[in-house]
Amino acid sequence: MPDLSPIYALISMIPLDCLQMRFMQQALLGVLLLAPMASVLGVEVINFRMAFFSDAIGHSAFAGVALGLILAVPPRLAMPLFGILVGLGIMAVRRKSDLSSDTVIGIVFSAVVAFGLAVVSRAEGVGRDMQRFLYGDILTITDGEIGFLALLFVALLVFQAVGYNRLMCIALNPVMARVHGVRVALWQYAFAGLLALVVMFSVWAVGVLLVTAMLIVPAATARNFARSAGGMFWWALLVGTTSAFAGLTLSAQEWLATASGATIILVACCWFAVSLFVAGATGRRRS
């Protein structure tokens, strides 16, 4: 396990009382790794109109926990594995079936939620997991999980460097992308797998109720601020990261004392409100 104490020392230099505690330093490092990943993937989620897809993956988290209980696999391993499986499954059905994608996702969504509830209704002592699933639990993140997030961060950075143009091309017209030399199936599956992993970690951070917001709100805000497709990437990164930092530190203030996940999303929504004014002004200038 890498020694993260120099990073924690660096965080403790931020002049905020709440950041002097180790669990807060871990939580901050966790969200600062997770938020940029979710924000950048959110750009593609919006391009592909896949908001409902990420919601379905998020809801499969609880079914993953339930499956872990049955197979005696630790929940923190069962959840991401099951999420990837569901993500790839939805993508496969979506590619092969004539059904519209929201119908396919709706069916999988219902199946995974029903499965999770069925298992929970029989099992004892999963109340804490249920709470974690609904509201998120970033404050209990461990160094091992932060290490995994850092690896995922690097993988996603490489993926975005190689695939950003290709994914944009696929979103605009998959047939055109294929004829123009993009390996559409490969990129779609890779995207679904990575998205599933990031969504599962985001469920830990903000809970299933807000997981889609973590992807969508920064990316939608970026669309309003940005003047180019390249700029959209950087705006999403900025909005996601600043929301995560501000949300986490605000939630730890005594005068506020709110759930950290919900506060992060609220800050992002404030960004979005500001972006609406900017988009309105820009739109008036263009028209």
Add this chain to the structure above:
Amino acid sequence: MANNSLLAPSVCFENVCLSRGGNLILNNICATAPAGGSTVLVGPNGAGKTTLLLCLIGEMAYTGRIQFAGLEHQPRMAYVPQHLIMDRSLPLRVCEFLALSRQRQPLWLGLRPWARSEGRQLLQMVKAEHLEQSRMGDLSGGELRRVLLAAALGRNPELLVLDEPAAGVDVRGERLFWELLDAARHERGFTQIMVSHNLPLVAHYATHVICLNKTVCATGAPRATLTSSTLMELFGVPIHLYPDQCDPEDPGCPQCGVVSEAEGLLPNYAAIERREAARMNARLASRMAASPCEPCSEKAPDQGGSRA
């Protein structure tokens, strides 16, 4: 910006069949798209035109063979779709769109100077250089189609496939699109296969036509193929593109068709006016016949003369 005229393939469809859910969509298609030519697939909706294109570009599984004669490798293809799947809020600029499939560096690290300059040249080819910094979502239908054409030409294709590329564009925009496409094909010499419903423009610009209605009804040069009998078989309505080829007589068509042979594309307004005058006269004559007491009833104009 190379000329591929010596490299362009001819495309041979050999016994291509495709059925879906028990329905035969393509039935034993045998046709050829000549090298360096402009081949247009013509036929009613549901005739299998787009399906045949999708087979050609490898999007759909079929039986039979599609061969590219004159090339030892698979031809470098480009595709111009009918539309893009995007909404107006996407801040994708035209110059970025043109760099998407040519520049490896992600757009978030900026446009490379060569990509920017090549994009500008492509836009000049389609008379859209003023759109370089525009958002894709702000383009009109005609502008968008020209930008899509520019993106396809950017691949320097040996085979260009277009699926109703100017559908929904106004008359002027569609005419401009065909003109630009024709000029690009002559300059670069690629083989072109497209689907179109605009028969006058097909008659004017195509070098080869394949009439399709699940099976090949006719194939060949436009003038030999787009006869009124073939078009009647395809569409079930009388259409006369060439006045001297009106096989079945159409009583509503003075001189067999309202499309002037000289103009090629413009309606023969003189013929239309003569026809309308004849109808008016016929109505007048019938009114006069119904009231014989009026003094001029015997001077009703001659109907046959008005058609002359």
